[in-house]
Amino acid sequence: MLRNSLKHYLGTYDKYVSEPTFLALIFKPNKYEGNTYQTPFGDLSPCGEQQVTRPGPLLPFNSLSLLGFNFTNTLCQFDHYHFHISLSSPSSSSSSSSLISTFEHTSFHEKSRMKFMKIGTKPDTFYTQEASRILITDTPNDLVIRINNTTYHLHRSCLVPKCGLLRRLCTDSEESDTVTIELNDIPGGADAFELCAKFCYDITINLSAHNLVNALCASKFLRMSDSVDKGNLLPKLEAFFHSCILHGWKDSIVTLQSTTKLPEWCENLGIVRKCIDSIVEKILTPTSEVSWSHTYTRPGYAKRQHHSVPRDWWTEDISDLDLDLFRCVITAARSTFTLPPQLIGEALHVYTCRWLPYFKSNSHSGFSVKENEAALERHRRLVNTVVNMIPADKGSVSEGFLLRLVSIASYVRASLTTKTELIRKSSLQLEEATLEDLLLPSHSSSHLHRYDTDLVATVLESFLMLWRRQSSAHLSSNNTQLLHSIRKVAKLIDSYLQAVAKDVHMPVSKFVSLSEAVPDIARQSHDRLYKAINIFLKVHPEISKEEKKRLCRSLDCQKLSAQVRAHAVKNERMPLRTVVQALFFDQESSSKGASSRSESQELFTRGKETPTDEHSMMHKLHLGPASTGKAKNVLEEGCKRGEEKTRSSTDPKKIVWKGTGSEHKHHISRDR
Incomplete structure (x- = not known):
């Protein structure tokens, strides 16, 4: 390419100089071997000089960009070599300015250098x-x-x-x-x-x-x-x-x-x-x-060997751009219909992490009121812009990214349109969320609880509305997939309830509201829900009996596993009604009589009235009319029976609780 560059250069220069022109290349390289220097033009002796008279032979090497015209004493840098390019006329001396130019290097290392140009020869005075x-x-x-x-x-x-x-x-x-x-x-x-x-x-x-x-x-x-x-x-x-x-x-x-x-x-x-x-x-x-230098700092990437650059190699460098310029680049790239939506989504993710300092952490603390007021408008604009650029394709961004954006949109007081769109997008992918994705911080200054359960409840409500709509539209087809989806979300919500139950400031009302929002059909087992309630009761021992009843209202003892029912029978934290129900179904499950099983099915199947007080429950257990004192005696007797039954099949010191669908065994110490 140097041949063409010099031909173009000399051809243009000819318009201004009528006399024959000489191109002198005076090399001052850094590499030295013996009595010669290794240069792109071959071996030259120290301070060697080679002159090429226009349009004489031009020896090719890597392409050099010669910029401008009418230069003398032009100092250039190429690879490890330094050399002079001087244009002179034999009949007159030129007095124009000098230039340091840059090159298009061939190796990856050389291409990593940013271009520079130096013009002039005199010192700065x-x-x-x-x-x-x-x-x-x-x-x-x-x-x-x-x-x-x-x-x-x-x-x-x-x-x-x-x-x-x-x-x-x-x-x-x-x-x-x-x-x-x-x-x-x-x-x-x-x-x-x-x-x-x-x-x-x-x-x-x-x-x-x-x-x-x-x-x-x-x-x-x-x-x-x-x-x-x-x-x-x-x-x-x-x-x-x-x-x-x-x-x-x-x-x-x-x-x-x-x-x-x-x-x-x-x-x-x-x-x-x-x-x-x-x-x-x-x-x-x-x-x-791709051979030019780029920034890529994903964890562990530098330690592995790669045959080519990753598909998202460009995302970190363009995240340095101003928001409007970033939007222009993304819009121009999307208009080509070449990039997959996932790459666009990754670029948005990287940019958001780059410019929202609290995006990666679960805390928005560390900012003074003055700093927040100065930054809120900028961050609000960023969130609104990023949301508008998210591709419509499902899965273009992760559910964790969407949920965190919802949280930040609430924190920076983004527009209602932005928050509504984010909630809609989040509900479409809620089944892909992890527990960590849901553990978002609360932004309310009036509440002491740690987690934003209102946000999770809002996204869950949007998901359920969509699920019901899809269920009505697919009465005979796709039911299996829809059922799998809602059951997966139910397990996620129950795990979330276990996490938020550990918050000492979590109100009973918010816990109950979220637990009751999950439809009955979504929970095949209530083991996870029982564990969440038990954790809440353990962390909040001060709550009243009425609050305990509200807390256990959504718990169906019939859907508890045998091990969990045995634990519930002996759980002193549980309200009496729940313990009696657990005892009833514990006995019912061991009964062989078909008539007894039919009666229990009629009494306790969802949608039919279930006995709610100790008197009716005792009557159904065929224990005779029970006063309050008798109920306690019956309860104690039932606990002893449950304990004897449990000891016959479990370790006397601990009960193994196998949650439905779980790969782990949770060991729950007996609460006596």
Whole structure:
């Protein structure tokens, strides 16, 4: 590619120089072997020089981007080599500026370097005196440029020939007069102007993706084009932007991010659109062809060997972008209909983790009121934007991500539309959630309880509405899948109840409301629910008898396993009604009589009236009329029977409780 670059370079240069032109390459490499240096042009002796007369033979090596025209003493860097490129005319000496250019490297390591350009050969002689920037020179200053609070004392002879704007403003002034010009509205401010001024003095300036945008806009403002002066700054910057910046991954991202300071200028100059197109093009590149440096910090990834980059290699780098720019990149990538929804969802996940400091943790503490007020609006806008960008495809983002977004949306007071949409999306995937996903912090300052049970209840209610609607629409088909779905959610909710029951500040009403929200058909076994209630009673020993009854109202002792019923019979924390019910079904399960079994089915099947007091329960147990005192005696007798029965089949010190559908055995110590 160097052959073509030099041909183009010399062909363009020929428009300005009529004399024969020589290209001298003077190598100063770092690699040394014996008496020769290893260079892309072969072995050269120290300080070797090779001259190529236009259009003489050009020895090919990796492509070099030669930027701009009419250069002399151009110092370049390639790999480990440093060499000089000088353009000269045999009949005259040129006095134009110098340039350090960058290369398109072939190896992955070389491509990881960000591009840079250095223009000029003279040292920086600007110094600051109070609020003024002055150039050390013997020539008196005759041009004063004021930019806000900074004043530059310069020379018309250097700036006017290259700056079309200054040339127009200085037209009517006498050569002996000192001209004062105010440029308060120059894009990039004083720093950008100083870069342009140093170029006019041939002072060395360093340009990269970090400051290119400011320099481009300022040179455009000052009209430093080729039509004003050959080899001017603006065409050099444009060539550097198109030839190097847009070819680099991180260069394009850094440049795009820097456009936020000058949005209108960058939009009008097409910088934003070109950077976005460059980024999207690289995102869509097959992973086998990705060779540029990128950031990827997933846990454990660096320790493993990989034959190609991961599909989401680009997500962390674009998360550095401003929200509006990030949205533009994602929108442009989605418009190609090439990226799968899961990759879009992963990018949204990474971006949210990057900019919401409390997203990964289950706590929103650590922020003062003032800090929260300053950040809430920004975070609210981020949540609203991210939710609008989530693909409609189910599974494009995880349920854990959605639930955490719901929690944060509540915390930052996002719009009602945003919260409603998040709850709807969360309910569609609730069966995929884990217990950890549901353990979201409470945001209410008036409540002391730790977990946001209201949020879980809202999502559960939305899920049940959808489930009932689907059940009605699929009376004969898909019932198995729907039943599996709701039973999976029921197990999840019961596990959640066990977790929140350990919160000493958890109100009985919230626990009961959530436990009763699960339909009867969803729970094949009530073992998990019993465990949750038992934990709650143990952590909250101060609750009243009425609250205990409310707590156990949703518990169906008929759906308890034999081991759990045996535990319930001896559980002193349980209300008397529940203990008697457990005893009844414990005896009923061991009964062989068909008539007795039929009667119990009639009495205690869901949807029919179940005895709710000790008197009727005692009567059904054929123990005769029971007063309150007798009920206690019967209970004690039943406990003894249950204990003897349990001891005959279990360890005398502990009862093994096997929860339905669980892979683990929970050992519950006898509560006596």
